[in-house]
Amino acid sequence: MPTLQQIRLIWKPIVFLICLAPLVWLLLNVFMVGSLRLGPNPVEDIQDTMGIWALRFIMVTLAITPLRHLTGKAWLLRFRRMLGLFAFAYVALHFLNYLALDQTFDLTGIIEDITERPFITVGFCALLMLIPLAITSTNGWRRKLGVRWQKLHRMVYVIGIFACWHFYWQVKKDITEPLIYVCILVALLGMRLWRRYGGTAGHAEASAPGRGEMVKRTEGPDEAPVKR
Amino acid sequence: MAGSGLLLSAGCSKAEDQNLQTAAGDKSMPPVKEIRGTAYGEGLEPNPIEDIMTYNNFYEFGLDKSDPARYADGFTPRPWSVTIDGEAEITGRFDYEDIVAPHTVEERVYRLRCVEAWSMVVPWNGIPLADILKRFKPTSNAKYVAFETVVRPEEMPGQRRGVLDFPYLEGLTIDEAMHPLTILATGLYGIDLPNQNGAPLRLVVPWKYGFKSIKSIVRISFTEQEPPTTWSDAAPSEYGFYANVNPEVDHPRWSQAKERLIGTGLFAAKQPTLMFNGYAEQVASLYTGLDLANNF
Numbered sequence: 183m184p185t186l187q188q189i190r191l192i193w194k195p196i197v198f199l200i201c202l203a204p205l206v207w208l209l210l211n212v213f214m215v216g217s218l219r220l221g222p223n224p225v226e227d228i229q230d231t232m233g234i235w236a237l238r239f240i241m242v243t244l245a246i247t248p249l250r251h252l253t254g255k256a257w258l259l260r261f262r263r264m265l266g267l268f269a270f271a272y273v274a275l276h277f278l279n280y281l282a283l284d285q286t287f288d289l290t291g292i293i294e295d296i297t298e299r300p301f302i303t304v305g306f307c308a309l310l311m312l313i314p315l316a317i318t319s320t321n322g323w324r325r326k327l328g329v330r331w332q333k334l335h336r337m338v339y340v341i342g343i344f345a346c347w348h349f350y351w352q353v354k355k356d357i358t359e360p361l362i363y364v365c366i367l368v369a370l371l372g373m374r375l376w377r378r379y380g381g382t383a384g385h386a387e388a389s390a391p392g393r394g395e396m397v398k399r400t401e402g403p404d405e406a407p408v409k410r
Numbered sequence: 411m412a413g414s415g416l417l418l419s420a421g422c423s424k425a426e427d428q429n430l431q432t433a434a435g436d437k438s439m440p441p442v443k444e445i446r447g448t449a450y451g452e453g454l455e456p457n458p459i460e461d462i463m464t465y466n467n468f469y470e471f472g473l474d475k476s477d478p479a480r481y482a483d484g485f486t487p488r489p490w491s492v493t494i495d496g497e498a499e500i501t502g503r504f505d506y507e508d509i510v511a512p513h514t515v516e517e518r519v520y521r522l523r524c525v526e527a528w529s530m531v532v533p534w535n536g537i538p539l540a541d542i543l544k545r546f547k548p549t550s551n552a553k554y555v556a557f558e559t560v561v562r563p564e565e566m567p568g569q570r571r572g573v574l575d576f577p578y579l580e581g582l583t584i585d586e587a588m589h590p591l592t593i594l595a596t597g598l599y600g601i602d603l604p605n606q607n608g609a610p611l612r613l614v615v616p617w618k619y620g621f622k623s624i625k626s627i628v629r630i631s632f633t634e635q636e637p638p639t640t641w642s643d644a645a646p647s648e649y650g651f652y653a654n655v656n657p658e659v660d661h662p663r664w665s666q667a668k669e670r671l672i673g674t675g676l677f678a679a680k681q682p683t684l685m686f687n688g689y690a691e692q693v694a695s696l697y698t699g700l701d702l703a704n705n706f
Binding site for chain 1: 457460461464465473475476526528573574644645663664665667668670672673675676677679680
């Protein structure tokens with residue numbers, strides 16, 4: 183099991199760089215490094231790339247807690263905040279591309295889109311919901327909010343649903359890819375429901391004890407599990 | 411005469427011809443017959459051939475815009491025949507040469523507007539559809555013209571999946587089919603139609619959304635009733651029979667007021683969509699009295 187120091191100095195930087203990779207790849211294409219190019223519709227390429235990675239990072243973030251329970255490895259939780267913030271970053275870039283390059287700051291058009299196109303409405307709501315989560319992602323905020331932090335961050339479940347919905351409503355005809363994400367989401371949320379309401383007795387209370395640690399339910403994004 | 415053949419006005423050298431042919435991936439082509447220039451598209455700048463050949467909606471080859479170019483090499487556009495049937499005096503199965511040879515191919519530089527809200531300018535080479543159809547003497551029962559695309563799953567990987575019902579079907583009213591703007595395209599930029607652009611024969615109806623301009627045609631039927639059309643069958647609330655380009659009638663899920671002109675780069679703003687894709691003067695009279703919001 184990696185030590186806190188190893189995680190902070192080695193693993194987190196590595197994961198950080200991996201999370202940056204889709205953005206770096208996109209930038210290499212934008213700036214035509216080597217033979218890399220965006221296609222004839224580069225604005226659409228950027229929009230789609232940022233969008234799909236935003237969705238993937240939301241799913242990966244949602245997968246951390248179930249993985250932690252399945253494997254018993256509590257240190258996985260230390261990466262959840264970074265992954266969540268990368269999800270927010272990709273969502274923000276997806277929206278900024280829409281704002282700046284797709285709509286070229288045409289505010290009337292944007293407001294019309296957000297209010298009259300349901301798939302954009304749900305997408306925009308997901309973006310809005312991510313903002314308080316991003317702001318309160320710090321250790322300081324987690325301490326300040328206490329139990330309420332956990333409740334607030336459960337909003338990520340709704341964000342996951344809205345993100346899948348946004349994707350599903352956006353595709354022209356082939357719903358295969360959105361449906362795959364819906365299945366992943368159902369599995370990730372389903373696992374939580376199963377833990378809370380189903381399964382054998384004893385699971386319904388505190389989080390699964392990993393390696394004998396007793397863990398408070400409101401364990402923070404990057405803090406060591408509290409020992410009782 | 412303005413626009414008198416891009417091959418001439420662009421000062422196309424033999425080397426550029428070679429490049430175009432290489433771009434089309436064609437190894438041995440018959441010599442291109444003379445192409446008559448026309449005034450259509452005066453003032454429009456055609457998209458580079460690379461845009462036209464690498465950004466395509468042709469689900470028969472796959473769902474990504476890059477799939478048609480990726481799988482184009484597997485398609486064999488010759489030999490080719492077209493079945494003409496329905497309400498006409500002359501029907502039968504006709505070879506490509508029988509269809510095309512009696513006519514002079516013209517250059518038609520047209521806007522192409524996709525329902526997805528992007529557009530290009532394509533320098534088509536084609537024959538007025540009316541000139542071809544008249545040869546088969548449609549009767550007075552012929553109120554519509556129906557078209558059908560080839561089915562060849564062994565050459566078109568997208569047809570092995572069922573995202574759309576194949577064969578792809580489209581149709582026009584007889585007036586739309588006989589309109590001087592409507593062409594049967596045989597090529598673009600002076601070369602034979604590349605496979606990804608609907609080789610060897612496709613329809614171009616420039617005032618309608620691009621999905622009406624059916625590709626790789628194997629059947630043309632004169633019908634009495636409005637024929638089925640694939641996209642309208644797939645999603646009737648989103649795609650209609652007429653599919654006239656109309657900035658005032660939105661797609662249920664996105665706006666049609668603006669469009670992105672392909673090839674203008676990262677920082678270009680979308681341009682306003684024109685009524686009937688800018689061909690209102692020529693075609694609006696076909697639709698007087700028709701409620702365009704309901705008959706989309």
